Amino acid sequence: xxxxxxxxxxxxxxxxxxxxxxxxxxxxxxxxxxxxxxxxxxxxxxxxxxxxxxxxxxxxxxxxxxxxxxxxxxxxxxxxxxxxxxxxxxxxxxxxxxxxxxxxxxxxxxxxxxxxxxxxxxxxxxxxxxxxxxxxxxxxxxxxxxxxxxxxxxxxxxxxxxxxxxxxxxxxxxxxxxxxxxxxxxxxxxxxxxxxxxxxxxxxxxxxxxxxxxxxxxxxxxxxxxxxxxxxxxxxxxxxxxxxxxxxxxxxxxxxxxxxxxxxxxxxxxxxxxxxxxxxxxxxxxxxxxxxxxxxxxxxxxxxxxxxxxxxxxxxxxxxxxxxxxxxxxxxxxxxxxxxxxxxxxxxxxxxxxxxxxxxxxxxxxxxxxxxxxxxxxxx
Numbered sequence: 001x002x003x004x005x006x007x008x009x010x011x012x013x014x015x016x017x018x019x020x021x022x023x024x025x026x027x028x029x030x031x032x033x034x035x036x037x038x039x040x041x042x043x044x045x046x047x048x049x050x051x052x053x054x055x056x057x058x059x060x061x062x063x064x065x066x067x068x069x070x071x072x073x074x075x076x077x078x079x080x081x082x083x084x085x086x087x088x089x090x091x092x093x094x095x096x097x098x099x100x101x102x103x104x105x106x107x108x109x110x111x112x113x114x115x116x117x118x119x120x121x122x123x124x125x126x127x128x129x130x131x132x133x134x135x136x137x138x139x140x141x142x143x144x145x146x147x148x149x150x151x152x153x154x155x156x157x158x159x160x161x162x163x164x165x166x167x168x169x170x171x172x173x174x175x176x177x178x179x180x181x182x183x184x185x186x187x188x189x190x191x192x193x194x195x196x197x198x199x200x201x202x203x204x205x206x207x208x209x210x211x212x213x214x215x216x217x218x219x220x221x222x223x224x225x226x227x228x229x230x231x232x233x234x235x236x237x238x239x240x241x242x243x244x245x246x247x248x249x250x251x252x253x254x255x256x257x258x259x260x261x262x263x264x265x266x267x268x269x270x271x272x273x274x275x276x277x278x279x280x281x282x283x284x285x286x287x288x289x290x291x292x293x294x295x296x297x298x299x300x301x302x303x304x305x306x307x308x309x310x311x312x313x314x315x316x317x318x319x320x321x322x323x324x325x326x327x328x329x330x331x332x333x334x335x336x337x338x339x340x341x342x343x344x345x346x347x348x349x350x351x352x353x354x355x356x357x358x359x360x361x362x363x364x365x366x367x368x369x370x371x372x373x374x375x376x377x378x379x380x
Contacts, residue, residue: 004031004377006089009038009049010080010104012058012097014197014232015272017041019118019366020095022164024049026370037087039080041232052083056232073100081107091377093117094137102129105136113138113380115373119147130154139376141369144313145359157376161369162361165272169279175262182226182250184262189223189340191216192263194256194273197230201269202237204289208327209267210245212287215333217247220340227251228259260284265339265346267332274310274319275360278353283339283346285320286310289327310356318352 007027011020021043024036028047036049045051053076058069077100084092091113094101098120105114119142122129133140133156140151140158151158179186191213195206206227213225225247229238231254238251252259256273260266260280268277270288277284286308311317320335322328339346 004034004090004374006035006037006087007091007093008080008084008087008089009036009040009044009093009095010097010101011038011040011044011095012055012100014041014055014230016096016118017043017055018168019164020044020093021047022168022366023093023095023117023369023373026366027373029367030370030374037083037089038093039076053079076100077104077107080104084108084112091115091373093373096120098129102132102136106132108136110136110138113377115139115141115376117141117369117373118143119151130156138380139373141372143360143365145361146313159369159372160361161372162363162365163275164365164369165275165279166357166360166365167363169257169276173258178255178258178262182252184224184226184250186262188248189220190226190263191223191336192226192228192259192266194228194259194266194268194277196269196271196273197232199233199237200291202230202233202241204291205269205287206238206241208287208289208329208332210242210247211329212267212332212336213247214245215329216336219333219337222248224248224250226259226263228256229253265336267336270307270309270321270323272309274308275313275356278310278313278356279360281350281353281357283349283353285322285332285335285339287322287327287332289324310353313356313359314352318349318356 009020011017017040020040024047027034037052038049039053040051041055092108093115096118108114114137116137119140120129140156141161142148142158143163145160148158148160193209195202195209217223227238229251242249256276257280260277260282263282266277266284267287268274268284270286274286306312306317306321307323308319308321310319322332
């Protein structure tokens with residue numbers, strides 16, 4: 001079997017960096033001698049991989065943000081290709097970040113094995129990208145069972161590893177210890193706000209959540225609100241927005257699971273965070289809005305009825321979604337108040353969330369993904 005000496009890995013956003021870091025750690029356990037280099041952030045750097053480009057300020061939100069940063073992406077693509085030529089790795093692993101990574105795969109054009117970890121959401125929009133994957137990707141390693149079935153139907157090698165969040169999402173302290181540490185009164189109603197991990201998301205979605213919080217506080221006085229801060233963003237981004245709202249607010253850095261766990265209900269930005277909330281099994285609603293022009297460009301391309309991953313995995317709407325024009329504080333507040341005041345609604349949602357959690361696969365997903373990758377490389 002072929003000896004694997006070096007692997008290059010490319011991700012572009014904080015969520016992808018987290019998964020890339022855990023995948024590399026799992027690969028290092030199986031084959032400690034493999035060297036890693038790539039494009040990543042804090043989590044990938046913790047594995048002692050050589051980071052030749054940091055992902056800070058790389059994430060984008062919508063078509064116009066992509067246009068604005070296009071020179072940066074073109075420069076990065078050129079850098080990655082030059083690094084590939086210089087380093088001659090045995091494999092290229094692409095993690096999510098499909099707008100960039102699929103174009104990079106086309107430029108590499110299978111000069112070496114190209115493995116894609118965390119599938120582009122082609123089952124949701126722009127299914128034509130399946131042709132690029134067929135041509136330029138050697139193997140898919142996917143997080144959801146339905147994705148494995150989707151790719152195999154299109155005669156593309158794919159293995160379902162399960163979702164790494166099953167291992168990553170844990171509430172590390174009990175609720176009382178967490179409350180004591182951050183000055184939270186567990187005798188009050190607690191609502192957590194998760195406005196996303198991109199600066200643009202926080203700028204657009206956090207004010208919406210805070211306006212909703214004001215309405216909730218009017219209906220249920222003395223409610224506390226916790227903002228789960230993304231570790232990759234500056235606290236000042238949040239303070240600049242919060243200063244205009246007279247609320248009992250705590251901003252807690254990098255403890256999203258604990259924030260979800262201590263809350264009676266949460267408002268969550270659409271994305272991976274909805275799966276995190278499902279794993280914690282606490283009731284929540286989804287709120288999301290983007291730049292209007294971006295919405296008008298992208299909405300016609302979406303072929304599925306939901307945008308929340310938790311609803312997509314469930315195959316039906318188990319969590320209310322308030323998207324764009326329906327993302328109104330009054331409507332969101334009513335949904336949260338219903339969850340707080342009607343125990344049967346919260347209990348029913350939690351049962352549905354457990355079913356979603358169970359469908360995400362067994363623990364040690366990153367280990368399985370690493371095994372699939374090494375087995376493929378050693379036999380090809």
